[in-house]
Amino acid sequence: MNSIQFSAKNTLTPVKDLKKISPKCDKKTQVMKKALEKGYNDDHASIYLPSDEEGLVTIKKVIAEKSKLKPAAIIVVGIGGSNLGTIAVQEAVFGKLYNQLTTGTKIFYADTVDTDTINDIRLIIEPLLKKGKRVILNAVSKSGGTTETIANFEVLLHIIKKYDKNYRDSVVITTNKDSKFELLAKKNKFSTLEIPVLVGGRYSVLSAVGLFPLGLIGIDIDELVRGAKDIQELTLSSKAINNPAAISAINLFLAHKQKITIHDHFVFSNDLESVGKWYRQLMGESIGKEFNLKKKRVFAGITPTVSIGSTDLHSMAQLYLGGPYDKITTFISINPRSDLKLPTMKAYDALVPKIQGRSLQELMDAILQGVKNAFKKGKRPYMEIELGDKSEYSIGMLLQLKMFEIVYLADLMGVNPFNQPNVESYKIETKKILKKK
Numbered sequence: 001m002n003s004i005q006f007s008a009k010n011t012l013t014p015v016k017d018l019k020k021i022s023p024k025c026d027k028k029t030q031v032m033k034k035a036l037e038k039g040y041n042d043d044h045a046s047i048y049l050p051s052d053e054e055g056l057v058t059i060k061k062v063i064a065e066k067s068k069l070k071p072a073a074i075i076v077v078g079i080g081g082s083n084l085g086t087i088a089v090q091e092a093v094f095g096k097l098y099n100q101l102t103t104g105t106k107i108f109y110a111d112t113v114d115t116d117t118i119n120d121i122r123l124i125i126e127p128l129l130k131k132g133k134r135v136i137l138n139a140v141s142k143s144g145g146t147t148e149t150i151a152n153f154e155v156l157l158h159i160i161k162k163y164d165k166n167y168r169d170s171v172v173i174t175t176n177k178d179s180k181f182e183l184l185a186k187k188n189k190f191s192t193l194e195i196p197v198l199v200g201g202r203y204s205v206l207s208a209v210g211l212f213p214l215g216l217i218g219i220d221i222d223e224l225v226r227g228a229k230d231i232q233e234l235t236l237s238s239k240a241i242n243n244p245a246a247i248s249a250i251n252l253f254l255a256h257k258q259k260i261t262i263h264d265h266f267v268f269s270n271d272l273e274s275v276g277k278w279y280r281q282l283m284g285e286s287i288g289k290e291f292n293l294k295k296k297r298v299f300a301g302i303t304p305t306v307s308i309g310s311t312d313l314h315s316m317a318q319l320y321l322g323g324p325y326d327k328i329t330t331f332i333s334i335n336p337r338s339d340l341k342l343p344t345m346k347a348y349d350a351l352v353p354k355i356q357g358r359s360l361q362e363l364m365d366a367i368l369q370g371v372k373n374a375f376k377k378g379k380r381p382y383m384e385i386e387l388g389d390k391s392e393y394s395i396g397m398l399l400q401l402k403m404f405e406i407v408y409l410a411d412l413m414g415v416n417p418f419n420q421p422n423v424e425s426y427k428i429e430t431k432k433i434l435k436k437k
């Protein structure tokens with residue numbers, strides 16, 4: 001279990017402060033251990049996902065059934081917690097350019113009601129459908145009533161229906177049991193997959209929400225879950241002081257107390273950008289709260305951001321190294337899938353010396369080390385995560401570690417990590433406006 005390395009030695013937090021707070025995290029660990037025994041019948045239900053072998057068997061059955069159709073593409077229709085985890089894993093493991101490279105099932109995401117994006121998806125799938133190829137439509141909505149998801153689903157279903165008389169076999173609805181969406185799916189004889197009611201959207205990547213589409217395009221979902229399970233075992237069996245999720249949470253908490261209110265994930269791999277975007281929702285919705293657990297108005301929150309190394313050094317480094325001391329950074333580095341070297345062309349030595357014949361990764365590593373040194377010199381606090389590879393196992397570990405981190409952090413900040421009352425309020429307002437019109 002060594003494909004993830006964590007370090008918080010450069011956060012400028014005195015060890016005595018860490019030690020002072022860690023017993024609170026130890027208590028939370030005990031709470032989570034007890035919650036795990038209750039399966040899905042607890043607010044911490046998502047912790048049970050990597051242990052749900054029965055659920056995995058059901059998901060695999062649907063994957064096997066739909067794979068028999070040899071689909072040319074799958075469209076995941078969902079937003080927020082219903083697609084961010086899937087995108088994060090797909091891009092991290094298979095790469096951002098997966099669709100251009102694969103000879104298998106391509107994957108598209110329909111989240112917001114952006115006419116041109118949805119129309120572009122139409123332009124891609126119509127020629128496939130015309131050739132008699134199958135396109136799987138996987139609508140994912142926990143509530144079953146999200147405006148964007150239902151609207152996009154209807155539009156895309158209408159297109160698929162036009163060309164595919166067996167279109168019912170191409171549809172999979174992932175939703176809460178007994179939601180109106182599930183009832184509609186059953187009526188229409190669409191396949192359904194269940195999201196356990198107490199598993200929140202942003203914690204649902206290891207449920208059917210992520211596992212079905214990921215499994216369909218060939219991601220090894222057993223390995224993804226195994227990585228998550230290993231981190232879970234480590235987290236729930238260690239003292240907080242030896243537990244990366246808790247240490248990270250304590251550092252974020254102490255930083256927040258010193259008015260460091262931005263947490264940037266600086267990922268040194270293009271393919272991890274969407275992991276950063278997934279984390280934005282996880283932290284944003286879990287920690288950003290008007291009221292604390294004692295119902296006191298607190299307007300709590302840490303703003304999550306994501307930066308891409310080395311691209312964003314050419315746009316953001318000035319701010320990060322010269323601007324206000326309001327950020328704590330987590331650098332994430334990962335070994336690439338491939339190996340590319342520069343040729344040895346002496347004439348180019350005059351342009352950038354000492355790079356001839358070296359691998360691109362060597363350059364990336366040097367840049368990352370240079371940035372860390374500059375952060376250290378500038379007394380900019382940072383943590384580090386190193387992933388051995390872009391395997392499903394490593395990514396499963398990373399996502400599970402981050403979900404635990406947020407649960408610990410919410411506990412330290414005294415807020416509920418599992419609700420999102422203010423998100424609901426804008427959804428209600430939108431529905432009111434649409435009703436009027």
Ligand code: PA5
Nearest residue numbers: 080081082141142143146201202
């Ligand atoms: O975290 C959440 O619960 C939300 O952000 C949801 O993921 C998002 O709004 C989509 O909701 P649903 O899955 O119900 O369509």
